[in-house]
Amino acid sequence: MRLYGDLAPWFHLLTAPADYAAEAERYRALIADAVPDAETLLELGSGGGNNASHLKVHFSCTLSDVSPQMLALSRTLNPDCEHVLGDMRTLRLGRTFDAVFVHDAVAYMATEDELRDCLRTAHAHTRPGGVALFVPDHTRETFQPSTSHGGHDGADGRSLRYLEWVTDPDPGDTSYEVDYAVVLRERGQVSRVVHDHHVEGLFPEHTWLHLLEHAGFQPTVDRSAADPDDDTSQTAFVARRPG
Numbered sequence: 001m002r003l004y005g006d007l008a009p010w011f012h013l014l015t016a017p018a019d020y021a022a023e024a025e026r027y028r029a030l031i032a033d034a035v036p037d038a039e040t041l042l043e044l045g046s047g048g049g050n051n052a053s054h055l056k057v058h059f060s061c062t063l064s065d066v067s068p069q070m071l072a073l074s075r076t077l078n079p080d081c082e083h084v085l086g087d088m089r090t091l092r093l094g095r096t097f098d099a100v101f102v103h104d105a106v107a108y109m110a111t112e113d114e115l116r117d118c119l120r121t122a123h124a125h126t127r128p129g130g131v132a133l134f135v136p137d138h139t140r141e142t143f144q145p146s147t148s149h150g151g152h153d154g155a156d157g158r159s160l161r162y163l164e165w166v167t168d169p170d171p172g173d174t175s176y177e178v179d180y181a182v183v184l185r186e187r188g189q190v191s192r193v194v195h196d197h198h199v200e201g202l203f204p205e206h207t208w209l210h211l212l213e214h215a216g217f218q219p220t221v222d223r224s225a226a227d228p229d230d231d232t233s234q235t236a237f238v239a240r241r242p243g
């Protein structure tokens, strides 16, 4: 995926850290409700570190991602956080955290086996009595095909605009597809257009709950909205590890 490879330095112009304040506050509150004294947090698939830039005010954050380029970008935003290279299916740090957080990166678990491996990783890093929080972009129940667009202008003369097109060619399988058409502008240069195609996982709630229980968690579902003005809520799975 080029967005997390050669285009990683552009990621904060695709989606800006400041726009994550409201949702990060929702995740903080869900974690604090489950584990009031939570201090340490591991994020799997932390990407540009956008959520982490808000969560690190409340938790000591360790950020992990499979992309060295995305870790490098996150380090520019979160130099005060530990960064670790690793795949959320196989990462084993040999230590546990009060909370494990997996945001939209969990979408890259496109099969049940991959999702199972990710949940095992989360369990291996959640201390007894701790919590793991999973916030997929969609579940099978909430999924809607859509198009959206956005982008930002940087202070360095670079600008990015994108069109995101979300489709589900086969509603019978566990994946959907996202196409990005991205226009990149740099001062003094002709704009260039990049296409990126992502295959992402889509599972019904009962699959999530079954796999979480099988991994050793006690899961509940939260559908609260991040922003009171927002009438859409994103399903979150709050998975407690028994003490």
Ligand SMILES: C[S@@+](CC[C@H](N)C(=O)[O-])C[C@H]1O[C@@H](n2cnc3c(N)ncnc32)[C@H](O)[C@@H]1O
Pocket: 004, 044, 045, 046, 047, 048, 049, 050, 051, 052, 064, 065, 066, 067, 070, 086, 087, 088, 089, 103, 104, 105, 108
């Ligand atoms: C949309 S970005 C995450 C952005 C993040 N939510 C934030 O707040 O900045 C998705 C990330 O998932 C990462 N990713 C994809 N597959 C992964 C895997 N198997 N293990 C770890 N990270 C993965 C990508 O490298 C990318 O950085």
